[in-house]
Amino acid sequence: MLLALISAVGFFAIFLLVKWQYFHQFRVESHSGATFWIVTAAMVANTILVTIWLMTHQEGGKLLQAILVSNLSMACLFVLYMPFYYTIATSLSVRSLIFIASRREATTLSVLLATFASEDIVRKRMQLMAHNRYLFKDDEGFRLTRRGLFVARVFTCLKRLWSLGPGG
């Protein structure tokens, strides 16, 4: 069990190093796609190492448990890491703060509204959502794909369940 956890932490650290270095070296088109493949490779390598270790130390009886614990630990670390990554990458508040810091002249509320609450920002986001197959475009505008409709339905139910109101 201890080996399974240590291996998971080690391979998660390797995943972080490889991902951040890869994103630093290359201009990555699909961040989620690249992240998926790197973490999958790390989990496969983790499984192989745990299997080899247990087989060579005559502990094959606990193999399935060790693989499950190790990969579940990696999945947990991944789930804890991704919100942090998305805050860096997509948060409107973070981008606004960086924008304010980068300007030489004064920033008024109307400048921020024109920059971050504009039709252009919405259009770019909708194009990204179309690229990720949540929306598709026709002559009238954007419509939901099956995938988009599924997500919209699930979260509409969750909003009702938690009495959240429109939000956004």
Added chain:
Amino acid sequence: MGFTVAYAIAITLSFRTVEVRERMLVMTTIFLLSVPLFIAGHLLTPLDLGFLSASWTAEESLVDLAFALLVYSAGFFGGILQLYNLADRGFSLRILIDIRESPNGCLDASGVVRSYSAGKGIGWMYKKRIDDMLTRGLIVIEKEQVVLTPRGHKLVGLFGSLRAYLRLP
């Protein structure tokens, strides 16, 4: 797993029965308060849960507890809290729901700007972000100008360098 489900039920009941303003704060506080209970529950429960075979139990109880805490934390920070964040604040998600709720199931960018969040408009969404930044002490508004606080500068230093390292536009 049982604690995560119990937590989700408790949060659902509290959201439905009580008017909660600072939901994220309340959720995090309840989670932190539940951790000692979780540890106690873990220590009082037999390792084999009364039915698992020996090969499925851990010999090192501290390692077992660490693993259990990792799963519980991931279930909260990466699961329930993220679901709440998405449901209540997700920009893309709101666009999906607005398109679904539009009369002909179709919106262009200008339509979203007007009808965002059931008709409140995109300006409302951004003002909400501004209010959050004000509340968290990241910015102040002085003579109609938005100025970073020292805390805001620190955050820009951290996130700005991380974004630059990742070559994010």
